[in-house]
Amino acid sequence: MAYFEVGTRGQGAVATSGGAPVCATARTSFSDFGGKAVHYDPHAVIYYEGDPARRLYELLRGSVMLYKLLPDGRRQVVEVLQPGDIFGLANGEENDCTAETLTDALVQEVELRQVEQSNELQRTLARCLSNQMRGLHEHAVLLGRKSAVERVASFLMHLVPDRGGLDCTGPTNPDDDSCDLRLHMTRQEIADYLGLTIETVSRVISDLKRRGVIRVDKADRIHLNRICSLCQMTGMH
């Protein structure tokens, strides 16, 4: 599988990751164009769906989810953002999603006015957006066509750095095809991201555990015993 494709995979949500912005190579940082870096606590709302869009946001550190609600309370998490991703762009309309932090997060906030004025920024913007678009395409396949097991396997694989992509060459060390993950999401958040219920997510994880593919150290600390086996379950092989 290949969420967010090359260059953005596995950053931020992985305990062992570096955490550098990865949206594009040799890119212009938004911080060069004014605005301020703001810190948010975990589970803080940055803005609500329906709010007038005033600023452009770049995630510098931590992770943020974007979600939409239906009137009856059903929720769909539409994106899980990593450092380097941008959000809040609405073309003069209202924000179409709520933005909420998953972890502590550092966010660069720039007034949309200023964004309009910089050619350099527009260029970076286009590059970031088209990267995120790929992630959304991939996610549409997951939501529209994959089984529960495939969704959870895909979700876990996309947290593994340098694995599961088209260019994946398998484990570097054939005797140790394992990896430690931090999820930073509750079962409910995972379920809402994967278009499943909390119970189904829990059941699938228990199942993977029973089959020896993963080990659950704590609810949000998961050890992958055999990455390749997991990857085989994503529906992309």
Next chain:
Amino acid sequence: MAYFEVGTRGQGAVATSGGAPVCATARTSFSDFGGKAVHYDPHAVIYYEGDPARRLYELLRGSVMLYKLLPDGRRQVVEVLQPGDIFGLANGEENDCTAETLTDALVQEVELRQVEQSNELQRTLARCLSNQMRGLHEHAVLLGRKSAVERVASFLMHLVPDRGGLDCTGPTNPDDDSCDLRLHMTRQEIADYLGLTIETVSRVISDLKRRGVIRVDKADRIHLNRICSLCQMTGMH
């Protein structure tokens, strides 16, 4: 409901629509920046998933779908494009989707090299992409959280101009809340777009017919008898 939100709703796929590009107000046209306008027959592939990305495409007339395939043949249509939408952007990677026409289509094709050089184009690009992003978010809710009936109702509503949005004020004429639609998609294409099977799409349409909400004149010509009733079934009210 509100696919593609304000400004892009209901264009192109509707028989009665004007067909003017709608991606952004007062925008720069891609045709001003070289490249050539190419005509495609219905069901022609413009490029395949995995092909190296060479050009940027702007849809001028007709409609185009982007889809991804899983190795076992499952297909997900990730976007149905309208005039004004752009596609083919891949940031130096391979195309992540296959692009195939649904109808006769006129497409403006610009070498990516040239796109890189124009500030004006980059600006337009960012605006178009963030518009399309909204559509993808909306679609993720549909795929992840809506029932079969809600999906089909949402699909039909998004083909109706000026209705179903947040600013929808109901029928202009209280005695005639109806509308004629052309689908330009087979049941299979609709199913792959909505994350359903062809049989389920067919059954839901028959159901709407039985309930008197729609009338099916030909497989791809559907008359909405009561737009408001249909809108109530989208899950967004």
Next chain:
DNA sequence: CGAGATGTTGAAAGCACTCAACCATAGTGG
């Protein structure tokens, strides 16, 4: 330690899927 939040498991139900047969339409060629 106790209370609230979060996660797991079981049993039963439901919705969409699978498989299969049938129907409708359009195009072809005798």
Next chain:
DNA sequence: CCACTATGGTTGAGTGCTTTCAACATCTCG
């Protein structure tokens, strides 16, 4: 002109995966 075929669409019966509802377990934190 009409049988014949191909393609696309509809309908029915039965299955199965995910959901729903409910109980229970575990974790966190004052």
